[in-house]
Amino acid sequence: MDKIQLEKVDFEPGKSFKLFSPRLRNTFLWHYHPEYELVYVEADAGIRHVGSHISGYTQHDLVLIGSNLPHLNFDYRLRSEYHQIVVQLKEDFMGTAIGMTPEFSAIEQLFKKAANGIAFHGDTRTLAVEKLKLLPGMGSFQQLLGLMEIFNILAGSNEFAILNNDEPNLQFFLKDKIRMGAVYEYIGSNYNLKPDVNVIADKVNFTTAAFCRYFKRQTKMTFTDFVNQYRVDVAKNLLMQDKNVTETCYAVGFESLSYFNKLFNKIVGKNPSDFKKDWVSKD
Numbered sequence: 001m002d003k004i005q006l007e008k009v010d011f012e013p014g015k016s017f018k019l020f021s022p023r024l025r026n027t028f029l030w031h032y033h034p035e036y037e038l039v040y041v042e043a044d045a046g047i048r049h050v051g052s053h054i055s056g057y058t059q060h061d062l063v064l065i066g067s068n069l070p071h072l073n074f075d076y077r078l079r080s081e082y083h084q085i086v087v088q089l090k091e092d093f094m095g096t097a098i099g100m101t102p103e104f105s106a107i108e109q110l111f112k113k114a115a116n117g118i119a120f121h122g123d124t125r126t127l128a129v130e131k132l133k134l135l136p137g138m139g140s141f142q143q144l145l146g147l148m149e150i151f152n153i154l155a156g157s158n159e160f161a162i163l164n165n166d167e168p169n170l171q172f173f174l175k176d177k178i179r180m181g182a183v184y185e186y187i188g189s190n191y192n193l194k195p196d197v198n199v200i201a202d203k204v205n206f207t208t209a210a211f212c213r214y215f216k217r218q219t220k221m222t223f224t225d226f227v228n229q230y231r232v233d234v235a236k237n238l239l240m241q242d243k244n245v246t247e248t249c250y251a252v253g254f255e256s257l258s259y260f261n262k263l264f265n266k267i268v269g270k271n272p273s274d275f276k277k278d279w280v281s282k283d
Contacts, residue, residue, distance in 0.1 A: 004070060004181040007033040009088050015140055016093035017147065021084050022073070028188055029073040030181035035088045036114060037065040038150075040129055041074045043082035045237035047230070048074065049184060050117035051174070052218055053163040054226070056233030058240070062125045063163070064154065066114035067091055070177045072184065077234075080241050085132055087147065106155035107148070117163035124157035166220075179204045180218060191230050192253035197223045232267045235260075239276045248272065 011018055018035075030049070045058045049072035050065060057074075065071055075084055098104045098111070110118075120128065128150050135143045154160070186200045200223075201211035215223050231252040238248040249260040249272075265271045270278070 004178045005029065005031040007031045009033050009035050011090070017087055017089040017144070019085070019087050019135055019143065022086055023075065023084070024073045025075045025078045025082075027073065028076060028185050030070060030184055031073075032068050032070040032177065033088070034067050034091055036067060036091065036093075036111060037071075037089075038087040038132075039063050039065065039074055040085045040132055041082060042084070043075070043078050044080045044240040045233070046074055046078050046082075047072070047076060047188075047233055048119070048163075051164040052166075052180070053117060054184075054219070054230070055163075056236060057119075058236065060125065060129070062120045062129060064110070064114045064118045064120075066111070066117065068174075069115065069117055069164075070174070070181070071117070077188065079237060085135075087132075087135075089147075107151045110151060110155040113162065116165070118154075118160050119163055120154060120157065120160045122159035124153060124159040128153050176218075183215070187227055187230055191227055191234065192251065194253065195223075195227050228263055229267060232264055235264065235272065236268070236275065239272055240279050245272045245276070 009018060040060070040062045041057075042060055043057075045056060046061070048055050048057050048061060048063065050063065051069050051071070061074060063074075075082055094104070098108045131146055131150050131153070135146050138146060182204050183200055186203060187195055197212065198208050201208045204211065206214060212223060215221075215226070219226055221229065231254065235248050235252045238251060239245070243251070245261075246257060249257050254260040254263075261271050264275070268275055
């Protein structure tokens with residue numbers, strides 16, 4: 001049941017951060033590491049798993065992840081083209097400077113909040129990403145200054161969402177991150193094949209009743225609701241790739257088109273046809 005990896009991050013000599021563009025869409029990488037991580041991904045739609053939080057993103061995502069907070073690679077199972085920029089930083093990448101320098105106090109608070117995962121949106125994300133995209137063409141020192149400018153922008157913004165608001169629930173989750181990794185992998189591999197709660201309960205050594213209680217405590221959702229949320233997030237991705245509503249319905253595991261329409265509308269706030277029309281009109 002070992003479904004989580006402690007990622008070993010290697011840094012170039014003389015550098016306190018790593019800047020790269022991974023491509024792992026066919027790999028389920030449920031992992032954690034002591035380093036902070038800033039992730040930007042540009043894609044039609046994808047799934048965001050950070051700690052006990054799961055949700056979908058469309059077009060863009062910019063997330064800051066704290067030390068040892070488990071997360072899934074943001075490009076997992078992306079079907080369309082995408083671009084990703086990841087920055088990993090040592091826990092003490094600025095030594096004691098951040099804690100000792102008044103000008104860095106807002107950035108210090110930002111990194112404390114990152115322990116729960118932070119997703120940014122709006123003008124903040126746009127501006128930060130513009131600067132993030134310039135970093136690969138810079139020298140190491142200029143990159144470091146550029147990163148501090150980006151963190152200062154993020155630290156001064158109110159355009160963000162904390163991904164794991166329930167601190168006691170997050171701590172409970174962190175103690176059992178291996179088991180939840182096994183659950184996530186099972187759902188990711190079987191969402192279109194009638195995931196069976198009895199099967200996953202057995203995989204993680206629970207009775208079905210005990211697993212249902214455990215899963216509800218971890219995610220605040222029933223297993224069925226969680227799977228349906230996951231299916232709808234994948235369906236959004238397919239619709240944005242110009243799949244029609246009927247083929248999308250069956251591709252993500254629903255057998256009834258009327259039920260798919262009803263559930264999609266409940267979760268997204270509009271039916272699949274309107275969602276697709278709205279997406280096409282943005283082009």
